[in-house]
Amino acid sequence: MSAPQKIGKRSLLIASATLLAVSVTTTLTAPAALAAPKPSGSPTATPTATPPAQMSKVGGERLGQPGTQVDLARGVPVLPKDLTARSWIVSDAESGEVLAAHNAHWRLPPASTLKMLFADTILPRFPRSETYKVAPADLADVGAGSSVVGIKANRTYSVHDLWLGVFLRSGNDAVHVLSAMNGGVPATVKDMQAHADQLQALDTQVVSPDGYDADGQVSSAYDLSLFARSGLQKKDFREYCSTVRAKFPTGAAQKGKGKAVTEYDEIQNTNRLLSGDTDVPVYQGIAGVKNGNTTHAGATFTGVAERGGKVLLVTVMNPEKHEHNEVYKETAKLFDWGFQAAGKVQPVGTLVPPKNAVTASPEASASAGGATPAPTGTAPGAAGAEPVAGAAVEGGHRGAGTALAVAGGLLVLLAGAAFLVNRRWPLPDLLRRRSRP
DSSP: OOHHHHHHHHHHHHHHHHOTTTSOOEEEOOOOOSSOOOOTTSOOSSOOSSOOSSOOOTTOGGGGSSSEEEOOOTTOOOOOTTOOEEEEEEEETTTOEEEEEESTTOOBOOGGGGHHHHHHHHGGGSOTTOEEEOOGGGGTTOOTTOOOOOOOTTOEEEHHHHHHHHHHHOOHHHHHHHHHHTTOHHHHHHHHHHHHHHTTOTTOBOSOTTOOOOTTOBBOHHHHHHHHHHHTTSHHHHHHHTOOEEEEEEEEEEEETTEEEEEEEEEEOSOHHHHOBTTBOOOTTEEEEEEEEETTTEEEEEEEEEETTEEEEEEEEEESSOOTTHHHHHHHHHHHHHHHHTTTSOOSEEOOOOTTOOEEOHHHHHHTTTOOOOOOSOOTTSTTOOOOTTOOBTTEEOOTTOOEEEOOSSSOOOGGGOEETTSOOOOTTOEEEOOOO
């Protein structure tokens, strides 16, 4: 299909999505709130049992309505019937089209999925080879009962090690050390809030950089998808969130044979769709992103997966069914539905671009279509390199029997990092993960 035909097709899809008044739609609404809800602009650490009647309309009118929003036209598969999450959203990571959503803008405690915003904000500021000696004060405010990777005061860690701790073990201790490097927790919270606002993630109120339960700290399935989509533009973010296992420095440095020796333990990613579990297999095509679980938030998760040339994002928040790994089971069901529905279902909204993204006309989009893909075949560790099938990743690896591939030519970085109307959002060289043999 030629570029003008593609542009015309996408323009027709956008036009169709706006004619909701004359389209055949199926809207499943949740029961009305039993009590008058707080205004949607007032975050709360203890949300009501039902969503507000009016929520944010960022991304589309229907995304601000309570209940399930989906257009079940002929040929579109029905949604899974046993979804219990308070909020979820299925979207195309490239185009930003929202295929279906349930209370997408309900402001809920995010747990460690907020670490996606932390990483998207802070990760570009420090080279991975930079080292830092941890002071006792850096760990003083890590919340009781937090997930930790085991960082010890007065030890020196590389930035690379710290990010492995953040992504694989959801280590709040690693978050606090990186926050100390960034000027402290208050400064980091301020930076994260500013970045959330820049991404138009207006449901999000940041109180703690690690997602630990805090009064007033909220986000939404919609905003978490924005954080993932933005983070996936970054090579290091993609690498860390897709790493299954890695070696992490533990214990005290010892001297052996006249030189210092550091002990290492293996850590594994707690994202069960990536690493697998007894009741959850590795999901075909999964490539990240981040999970979370706290008392107030329940289980939360945002994942990205690729199949058949489609890259989808799914966010699930707080399933009411409290079975083991339920958040991953419901996410997998929504991924399955999304890959079946992609190209058949009319979108019910869109993931908006950042405020500073450049908008171009369709004509400009067509003229900018000749961007050069990132180079492939580069040796791991070289400038611009991406891990390839089976390659080790500086202290991490992709798990036994799990293949990785670099997307060549499909997802490219468009010139000027512009957001181009009717063009895919660039996810350059997204790591594709396939099922284990």
